[in-house]
Structures are given as structure tokens and as C-alpha cells.
Amino acid sequence: MRATLDFLLYDWLDAAALNGRPRFAEHSRETFDAVLDACERLARERFAPYNRLSDTEEPRFDGERVHLPQATHEAMRAYVESGMLAAAHDYELGGMQLPCVVEMAARSFFSAASVSMSGYAMLTQGNANLLLAHGSPRQKQVFARNELAGRWFGTMCLSEPQAGSSLSDIATRAIPDGDDHAADPLGPRYRLKGHKMWISAGEHELSENIIHLVLAKIPGPDGRTIPGVKGISLFIVPKHLVDAEGRLTGERNDVALAGLNHKLGFRGTTNTLLNFGEGRYPVRGQAGAIGYLVGAPGQGLACMFHMMNEARIGVGLGATMLGYAGYLAALEYARQRPQGRPVGPGGKDPAQPQVPIIEHADVRRMLLAQKAYCEGALALELYCARLVDEQRTGTPQAADDARLLLEVLTPIAKSWPSEWCLEANSLAIQVLGGSGYTRDFPVEQYWRDNRLNMIHEGTHGIQALDLLGRKVVMEGGKGLALLAGRIRDAVARAAQLPALAGCAQALGEALERLEQATRAAWSSGDPVVALANATPYMQAFGHVVLAWIWLDVATCATRGEPDDFRRGKLAAARYFFRYELPKIGPWLAVVESRDTTCLEMQTTWF
């Protein structure tokens, strides 16, 4: 995995060249490698050995406290001490000014070692990043800095029992807290009341405090809230109240754990139902959780999307690395497990010794599929992180292009690994056979853990609506055009190489069909019809994007000596073009024809 990571970072994305930019001037490949080495070791020593334990010793609530394995406490302390929470941030914020692409590469080790234990860190970083983007100077100073320092951890509180995908229906209310509410140094102070569901890391004792970022509605003078997402505002709601200097005041805020969710997987991260402001912990004599407004009233969802987009790429990385961890386990098993014999001219000779199962074509097929899914997905996630660096440190034009590309690619970066690296996990189980179905091997846990990723941070269906309903049509379709341009550039480069010319042509044709299908979907102008097949559209879009990534990675692999490593990359690319890209045909067929089978299906016909 490290060799692939290095290849993608340095050979493909030329991350070392980033130190030519002022922000990264003090960095070099040596400092990047030092970070990667340290994270690889930390993940191997403090996370991976306890990943199974985080599953079997599921979080437990005794009515007062949530208990997690001691190993999780120790892993998170070690992570905090590594400084990785602030790695990509400014020196003045205690950060390392690491490029995002290097930070993501470093993160990948933790996701592979224990996706659910590292969940606490990812949420905390996302939370702090949001506050750095939208918080007041004081909010940044008090909340974001203490999060980046690992003193406090963070959450994002969007869903409610009656409002999951439909955020416009949230019912948590925020009322100004007293006459002096506007004068609080931590931000306009409100009292929140409501229930938040599916809150990851919503309760634990891994950190001194938990900083909830909560969506709620502020009622108007008539006591009514504005229907829809326009009425949503964003609040900082700490579990323990703090003063303007970030010191705990000793007051417990009125946020209570109603219960833990008992999940199929991903059990190392607590998942909670939280009651805000029910009076379980009255503050200053009254019920209502104290919260501080972030940004302007009614702008909550826009602010939250800053965190959501980052979280979506984070979900994609987590899904990718679960797949990757399974692939490596399957590869190791396939190399060692003897079973069966090759068919010779006279059939099989049972007198010969058995061969390792990796010798069988069907096992290689399953391993190649995993390699193509997981290495391709990793390349995509790193590409997205590289775009974030471009957005922050590129020329104005490059930065704006990067922003637009990220808009278009985010639903793919989230959905594609969630679907296909889950499939990789299933193939890893299959390679191990009966052993893969037991809890003596890690692959079944990866598969269970990974099943969450098509659900949280916006379901698969929501990503598809975002892609076809918004991203490919926004700004007059500029984002899609930009992406198509990048793809055509890659096609033109690869077309020059004899080994890749066929793939280049196939990708060029696939792209044209995708563009045509996009137009066909919207040709009636009716969003109901256009979006009825949004999911197959997204699946095809994702496969085209991954074909592009593989073509470009393979182009890079043709440079330098053709060693085993590079031949493997070319074989995976070839696999993707032969076995995967053609799948876009059936998906796009229903998009192009605006198939109405699902639309016309009646509830009573099921």
C-alpha cells in the first residue's frame, strides 16, 4: 500500500512540487515522508491491533457514562499527540501547513487500520475546519483551536428522528437566551430544544469536552419557524460550558444522551440519539441547551455544507481504505492458501501438489477487481485532496477551476468507493471462502463497516440527485465541461501510447455517451423525469471518472522502467477498461431513454 501511495503522490500527482508554493515552502518530500512514516507506524501500532476489539467491545451506556475500550482512549491520545488533527492548518493555529493531499495520504493509514476508531478524529477536524471558515474570531480561538489541539472533540448534528434526508423538516428550535443574548463573547446565545438522531461521536469520554455543531430553526416573532431549509441556522453547543477564554466553567450543558444505536458495523464510533434542552441538565436554573450562533441566521445549511463536503470526501476515503485493507488481507491469504491444481492438457493431475489459490484465474479476477476498485478510488480521493490544495494555493483561475471540479466530483468521491469498495470487501470474503465468513479473519468486519458508507453523509440516492440535479447543470454546466476537458486531455496523452491507445479511445467514447445522456436526461426539462434514473446515471458517471483516473495513472506508469509494480498498475487499468467500463452501457440506456418503469410503478402493485 505504501508503494502505491508514494507512486500516486509523487509520480502521478507530483506532490513534491508543491513546496514551490509559499504556503508549503518549508516542506519537501523529506518532511512529507516523515509524516507518512510516523502515521503509518502509529496506525500499525495503536489502531490496527485493536480494530476487532472496537467491534466486539461495542460502546456501552450505563445510564450515566459511555464506556469504550481502553485501547480506543490510548489510540486517540496518541493521535492527538502526533499533531495530525491540525496538520494541514496554519503554523499560527498550531498546524504544520501540510498540503491536503499529503494529509489525506497520512489519514489513509488510520482509515485502513481502524475506520471507526479514527472516526472521532475525522469529525473533530471537519468541525474545526467549519468553524475556521464560518466562525467569529472568538469562536475560532476558543472552539476550533481547542479541537485542533485535541483537547475537545467535535460532532455534526443534522438528522432528527423525523428528518433524515429531508433536512427542511428539522424541528429543533433555538430561542434567544435572555436580553443580553446578543452580547455573549462566544456568539449570539440561544437556548436549543430538540432531538438529534444518528449523531456519531455524540457521547464519549475520549476528550475533555464535546463540541456539537447543531442545525436548528429560530422562530420568528409569531413563534413560527420558516418552512424549508431557508429557516435553518447553525449553533455551537458544547457538552460542557466554557468561558470566553476556553476554560470549562464547571457547568454541564443541557445535552443528554437518550441512547446508543446498535449497529451492524462501524461500532468503534459511538452513534447516538441526543436530547437537547429537555431539562436533564438544567443550565442556570432552566431547561434548554446553550448554543452560540455561527454565521448569520438562516445560513446554517450553507455553513454546514462546508463540513458535509469535506465529510463526504472523508467517507469516500474511509470506504476506499476499508476496501484496501480487505484487498491486502485477501492477497496475503491467496498467496499462502494451497487449494486445487491447474488444468493441464490431460486434465488435473491429483498426484501433483496443490497450488496457492492465487494461481487460479477466477481468484486473480477477484483480486484484480479489488485492486482496480481500491487503488482507483484511492487515486480519486487523493486527486480531490490535490484540488483542495489548488483551491487554496493556486492561481485565481486554477483555484476556481478546482472549486468547480470539486463540486462535480464530490458526489462521486463519496458514492463510488461506498459502492465498489464494499463490493471489494465482498470479493475479499469470497477469496477467503469459509474462513472469510468467520470472525477469525478481518474481512467480514470490513464488509460490515463499509456498508454504512452508502448511508451516512447523504445516502446514495441523495448523492445521485445532487450530481444530476445540481452539479452537472450548475453554472450552465461549467463544472461538467471542465471535467470533460480534463478527461479529454488525459485521453489525448494516452492516445500517443501504444499500450493505452485502445483504452483512450474507449474512454473518449464513454465520455461522449455520458455527455449525451446528461442532455437526454434533461431534454424534457421535467426534473421528475430527469431525476427518475439519477442513481444509474451516477453509477455510470462514477465508472467514467474512474476510467479516466485509471487511464491517467496508467499513463504515468508507462514512464520509467517497466517493473512488476508498474505492470500491476497497467494490468489493473486494463481490467477496469475490459470488465468495468462497459457496465456504463446498461446504466446509461435507462437514462437516455428516460425510462419511466420506476416512476410509473404504483404503491399498490408491489
Next chain:
Amino acid sequence: MRATLDFLLYDWLDAAALNGRPRFAEHSRETFDAVLDACERLARERFAPYNRLSDTEEPRFDGERVHLPQATHEAMRAYVESGMLAAAHDYELGGMQLPCVVEMAARSFFSAASVSMSGYAMLTQGNANLLLAHGSPRQKQVFARNELAGRWFGTMCLSEPQAGSSLSDIATRAIPDGDDHAADPLGPRYRLKGHKMWISAGEHELSENIIHLVLAKIPGPDGRTIPGVKGISLFIVPKHLVDAEGRLTGERNDVALAGLNHKLGFRGTTNTLLNFGEGRYPVRGQAGAIGYLVGAPGQGLACMFHMMNEARIGVGLGATMLGYAGYLAALEYARQRPQGRPVGPGGKDPAQPQVPIIEHADVRRMLLAQKAYCEGALALELYCARLVDEQRTGTPQAADDARLLLEVLTPIAKSWPSEWCLEANSLAIQVLGGSGYTRDFPVEQYWRDNRLNMIHEGTHGIQALDLLGRKVVMEGGKGLALLAGRIRDAVARAAQLPALAGCAQALGEALERLEQATRAAWSSGDPVVALANATPYMQAFGHVVLAWIWLDVATCATRGEPDDFRRGKLAAARYFFRYELPKIGPWLAVVESRDTTCLEMQTTWF
């Protein structure tokens, strides 16, 4: 589910007409319905309520005994008392002479209610059926009858730790037991020594005795065994020894539980590693498990395949009903869960109440996919059971055709539901969203349970080799030609119907492409090349078979009043033809081109 079962049984397969045959003369739709009613009730009352318990109270071994939930004991007693173990057998064997197709319909209730609890019954029936086909009169009398009566339960012991898919490598040995070994009334008596892995129902206290059917090799005079499958013989090895009248002698046989496997799912069925003949329970003063030869020496695998083929269709039914149970749970949830709103001309109106999620096209797509997968698979399994009836009670020509069709269809009946009804379970989780990912709802367990089905009774890869390497070429390709004839008959019938003419044409073309791909795969004559893409071939073959099944079911649904039920069947068929059948294109492309990507991939390139 019952309405669909009735429709498939009576409208589509015309099961009621079977009472025109002598074997079923005492039956009628009334007696069939009475059996179905009883089984539906028994499954609902005694199995379904305890399915979660069978998962959370996993089998536990205290060093002496294996503990299962009391509910499992009670459910199995109730099942035994229902007489269903012998339902399809002769009256003189204590059976009901029920047609297999009706018996399978009855079984489906138990698979849907608790696939792992009902596993004990399926194994026992399969074991008894094998003995009835290949055992001596005394073996039938003693072992098969007591199994059909539910006094004793059965297992099949094939795999060993070093020999899973490669049965030619089994190392369990059987040595004649004493000079009088040939004179034992229960069959030639041997002493067995070896280890058997992945043995389902290998230990429990649900029945008075456990009858293991064990594959082992008899060494020659030089003490060596014949390499390969030719050297394999089959033995009856009871856990507790019995006399020639079937009475327990009070002697424990030398079969010891080495340990339980701890699985991802399917936990209600114990899965074991058994040590045969290690001396843990010496018999008559010496180590070695007593076993009675079934059939001729060296014919063990052929005999076992009788049970295996039946077990494979049983696995297919289990996979199907897990998918079906998930579909029903998702359907119920989708009808009740309010979330989101339809897009109107002016976008969404948040002031309107939320709608049940079944109103969203993407949710309908996921439900339609589940319906198409599970109802289609159920129809296929019933069709196979109907072929068994034909094989037993049809004219000689019809019986032989049925045998051949079953040969070709068995790998599909096993593999297709294992893959696609697992996908249905994943879609059920997706419909439920976060709730689906919790253990508060049944769908996550169905998904875990179903993941076993691509592994046991011959993995997916093994089924694919069986299909392309053996079944479609055996007897000069007669089986495939016969199937193609049936498909063309269905196409011709449907082509007359305006509503189905398009589907009929699509199936006709798909069949031609499949036949062409079959020839292309074998065109080089080299099995290594032909079989390199056996799995994609099987996937395409399965989709063609299911398209045929759906076309024929839809043809049947066009008869009679077009009510909601029939419209649903037509919509599911349409879904299958629009969204699923086109997937054969990418699968067959690599078969037709004899793609060598996987063959050429080198171990060192991964």
C-alpha cells in the same frame, strides 16, 4: 408473499394438475393448500419470532455440550411433529407423497422465517434422500427412516481443513474394522480417522442422534490411497452407535467436536470442526470412528452429489427467501416512513406534509429491483422443483429432459439468488437508511446470513466452472439446447402479446448471444482459456435464465383480469428487461473475446 406463491404454483406451474398422476392421486389443491397454510402458520409462530435470538444467542460449546436457544429446540420439535421432513416421500416411508414443488413452496416459509434454524431440517432431509437413493435396504430402514421421522438429524461431511473446494485432497482414511467387517448388517464396517471442517449441524442436542455422511478414502493393500476423487468413498457415521433395528446401543462413536466456527451470520446453524477417530471416545477399546460404507468403494463423490445437487437448490431457495424477507421488510417500512416531498413545477413546497418514501422514484427503483430479484428467483426454484417432479413422475422422455435441464439449471439455481438476493438485502438496508444499519430491524441480519450462500455447497467460482466446463458441453451440449428450446417456446408465446413483444425479442437476442458466447469460449479448445471467464459467463447465463422466467411469468400474468397484483408482476418483468438483462453485454464481451487479462496477471504484479 403467499399470493405470489399461489400464483406461481397454481397459475404459472399448474401444480394442481399433478394430481392427475398416480403418485399424487390422493392430492388436490385443497390438500396442497392445507400443507401451505400449516407451514405458513408454523413458520410465523415458531420460527420468525426467534430468528434474531438465534443470532444473538450464538451456539456455545462448554467443552462437553453445545448450547442452543430453547426456542430452536422447540421450533425443531414442532417442525418434526408437522411431518414435513418426510412430506415428499412415499406413504410407506411415513411420507405424504407431496409433489416436490409443493414441498418447496412449503419450505420457503421456513427459509424466510429463519434460514439458519431451518438448516437442520434441510440437511436431515438431504441426508435421508441420499440414503434412500444409494443406501442398502437396511441403511434406508435404520438411518433414513429415523431421519425422516425426525428422531435423528443428519449432516454432510465433505470439506477438511486442507481440502475445501478441492475434494480430491481429502485425507480422512477408512480401514476395515475387524475380520467380520463385511458382515455387519448396517453395511461394511470401517474405522475412520480424519478431520472435517465447516460441518453444519455437526453437533447439537436437538435430536437423539446425529447421522454424519462422511467422505473418506480406503487405502489399498500397500496402505496408500488413490489420488484424486476416484479414491473417495462414502460412509454413514452416527454420533451414537445403533443396532440393526435402529436402537441406540449406548455406545458413543469416536466423533468429537474440535470447535465451533464463529460466523458473520447464519448463526442459528452450528458450524463445526469435527475430529473423527482421534480416540476421544474410543469404541470397543480402540480409537477410530465406526462408519458403514454406502454404495460401492470409490463411488462416494457420485453418491454425495445426489445430496449436493439437492442442497444447491436448497441453498438457492434459502438465498431467495432471505432476499424476500428483506424485501417485505423494506416494503413495509417504505409505505410507512414519511420523508421528503415530490418535486413540483416550482420545486419542493416545504409547507406540504412529507410523503411516504415509497413515493420517491429511487425508492421504487430499489423495491422493484428487490421484487424482480426475489420473486424471479422464487419462480426459478419452484421451476426446478417442478422438474424434480417431472423426473420422478413424467413420461420417460419428459423425465430425461427434466434431468438434463436440472443439470444445467442447478448452478444457476444456486448461484443466482446467492448473488442477487444478497444484493436485494443490501437494497433493503438502503431503503431503511440508518435504521437498516441497526440491529433494531431485521434487514442487516438477512444480509449477513445471505453472504454465506455464495460460499457453501460449492463457491460461486466452482458453480461457474461446473456450468461452463461441464453442464453446457455435456452430452454434446444437449442440456443447453434443451434449455434454449424452452426459452424459444416462451419467446414465441410472449411475442404474440403486445405488452411483451419487445421483451420477447430482447430475450431471443440475448439467448443467441449467449449461445454464441458459449461457442466462442470453447473455440480454442483450451479449457484454461475457455474457463478464465467462467464467472462472468455464469452471471450472464443467470440473467438470461431469469429473463426467461420473468417473461414466462409475465405471460401468465396477462391472463385474467388486470388487477394490481398482475400489474405488479408485469412491472417487475419490465424492470428486469430494462435494468437487468442489458447487463449481460459487458459480461459476455469478455467471454466472447476470451479476455486474458486475469490469466496473464502475475502474482508479483499485485
